[in-house]
Amino acid sequence: MIPVEKTATRRVPPAEICAQAYAEYLRDAKALATTTVINYVPFIRDFLHHCFGDGRVNLSRLRAVDVVSFVQFRAPSLHLKRAKLMTTALRSFLRYARYRGDVTLDLAAAVPVVANWSMPSIPRAISAEQTRQLLASIDRRTSVGRRDYAILLLLARLGLRAGEVAFLELDDINWGAGQVSVRGKGGQRSELPLPAAVGEAIAAYLRHGRPHSASRRVFLRAKAPITGFRGQSGVGSLVRNSLQRAGIDAPTMGAHQFRHGLATQMLSRGASLSEIGEVLGHHHPQTTKIYTSVNIKALRTLALPWPGGVR
Template sequence: MALASRAAGPLAAHLGPWVRSLIDKQYVAAVVYVKSRHAAAFDRWLAALRTDLEDLSEVHLAQYQDRRRRLRRPVCVATRQQERRELVHLLRDLRELGVCSTARVATTPSDDLAADFGHHLQHQQGLASSSIERYRKVAEQFLVERFGRGAVDLSTVGAADVVGFVQRQSKRLTPPAMKCVVNGLRSFLRYAQYCGNVAPELVAAVPAVASWACTPAVPKAISAEHAQRAIDGCDATTATGLRDRAVLLLLARLGLRAREVIALRLEDCDWDRGQLLVRGKGRRECILPMPVDVGEAIASYLERGRPACRDRHLFLRSMAPVCGFLQGADGIGSIVRYALRRAEVDAPHSGSHQFRHALAVRMLQGGASLPEIGEVLRHRSPQSTSIYARVDIEALRTLAVAWPGAAQ
């Protein structure tokens, strides 16, 4: 705070609140000092140039870092890189506070139309952010290949353009990735049809990707013993251990997806009824019963492990900035990998989905039907659940036909 209070440049009025925000995010004192020192030096440089704070951009960061080269002052690479990281962090936070203008990015008509398509998917279709980004990128790539940086006229797009784009993509992508491309392109053309820019026949011109639904991959499920070892390996005397134990129990007992764990908020726990509100794919919400051990683990984390934070997400990062996990990040996957490593478990793979598969396998072996498993896992289509029929080897033995000539 002392460095911020001595600032006299254009950042003087904002460094104090910025430092306090770093403290609220639970950065350690040494890190706050380093960030403040870089910010104060940058403030002095801006004051010397009489720079207007509203015009602050990445250009000024580059000029600031170039000052030592012009003065022929040596600086090591690590110091230069750290200086860059701290200033980028400062600029990003100032923009979030509305102090500086947002980054100016030159866009093309293709970029603008792809962005409009993304807004449509978000506000009208309700797709997940990851699906929106994948579909938007496919639409942008198709438009750039067809129109370049010039004006976009979808009325000139023909079936040959659509088929040619898919064929070019198929030369470098695997069939699963091609399915995403085809789905994204078909979704974009439907949006264009909705806007009145293309005919329905163009949507039908999108080729299908060959697939064989009768031979899906066998789910890789972690064994019940290994799952319990991973859960028991969490150190209940530390905040991180309490958090990891609660996360692993949610994965193992309720079969939640990683994104569903990340999306949980404090108000989603109904302690009176023993229920949990889960936000699944497509922004669908469902209420699940909260098993006793899951509830106890969450309560222990809230009482003794969760840091004091304004963020309403149920599970928070253990390192600064202390906040909820970002969607699309691998925070839950990291928790699973560290837990398996601590327990010295050789699991089928290191992802969090193996706990979801394990729940389905245990239910199947316990006599549950596929529709019941699909209801617990919140599958939209019975086909998604049918893959678990290949896991029950004992039930499949009764369907096997005897080999001709074998002993009766």
Template structure:
């Protein structure tokens, strides 16, 4: 606090009221998360005003709650122009007070509904028995929740009255505005939950086989990839002189050279990099761990980011946000955004703007250089060889060798 306010009178005002004893630790926590000096100074003024407002109403620190935050901000709005971050700053203060044990933010215990209990049990099954990836668990959870709300809208949870007609009606409603691939994911999620319901004994018959599949054929598309020069241009757009550019450079190299998925980049931990063995541990799901060799170019980019650009914080994730709060990426969406911005800066109209286009590009390049499909499947860590066979469609030299000649002569 002393570095933010030089005048002793200002420091005394910041520490007035019931929150005065914890304002120092709160400002220190903001500094640890990477907030700038100006941001911390504004937060201190705001918390100081809030503390004096509480003191004027005889509210103790242990009684601070979100409704008091809203009341304070409504009154403050009449006296001065509010800042967009005022409410989020005070909510962050409540979280800090809860961590310090000063207040209790737990809502009164409520008995979960039958639907919520089924949803929680389904998530536990997917996580521990199926070992599914977090993104898959989240998607299937939402699908199951929507299905249960549709089937039991009246509140009565009776699986023995559910018919295939009811399930199909929900699928038609849920996929009404979906594209074919999205409809496939919805149908797959519904089928997965119905098989779980059969496994738990809630259903007597397997209704998953009664749901018609959308008109999407396996292997009906070709992998969308970039040209080699486009990959180089994309990588070159990362300004390694800036912290965010150094981070983006390492992220794109992991995608382009090792073929990692966006979620696998997010899940990387500091201890997953074995510098002595030159290996990288890649996590997918709760128990699946693969070891990949760490190429020199990728290792150098990671070392540069970790030593020069990565902010200091308690998070063990390798890649962190560039702005406060300094914490790890929450999902693969952040990785996809890094790739999308790099493609835009390079002026590349890519067939796909997400991170997966670099994975397809790696497989296509390996195929062009003479690697076999089983070898590509090992690099991409496919569980089933059939998943890799889609790249046979871009193996043009092999396709030309088996293509029949054009009737009447070459065209």
């Protein structure tokens, strides 16, 4: 006798449908990491709205001027790294559109290049003393403390990226061999040795801190819903909150400073750039060369004597 309630069906904008199709292509055809898809798709959604609004998306109508005008409109409001990420995502999408046959022109070549200078600044690395102070401040008597301690050790001792820690799964740890399998950028897998202290911290969390869950992620949220972190931002928030509670004036509030700190310590102990690059999972030697600018002690040996001598 009760009439069926009519619910208004929300119309999905054509731009959103196109952006989601591109996201599926990145996941299924290109097998890109989830974080990469999350980073790329919002830029493409903005680009489609900029060009077509809420109307029908006709990619064949796109011209080079549309691409350039969008970059000129968005780039000034973005940080340099975000602007570079935007242009990378845009080139990827335009190659995808050409692959589908929606675009016949090579519009990816029309995407402007964001100015970028090689090694413009010294990496901001957390010091070894600050790392020890931070780890000592974690209350490992609680479940959350055991989780946070294990995560911070992975960042500090293995130099993992925040996303690599967030998406680490139980099957990635080989306890018998003492190794951890890490999925880095581009879906590349690398096997890293699992230091005893790091393994003990993870085991303590799994035994006495990790909530009961069907999730295969190693680290879970402490509050409902009890699932793994959605992305690297969850690990970044954990680092920021831990630094603030400990009252540590670190170079930054992000997780990447531990990666820089590990590289700096390895360099000071005599490790080669190739060894550092292998640990950090760098694919290009140029990426590792930035750490040569932080070894001030070694650089002093290259300094020429001051004319006239020292008085």
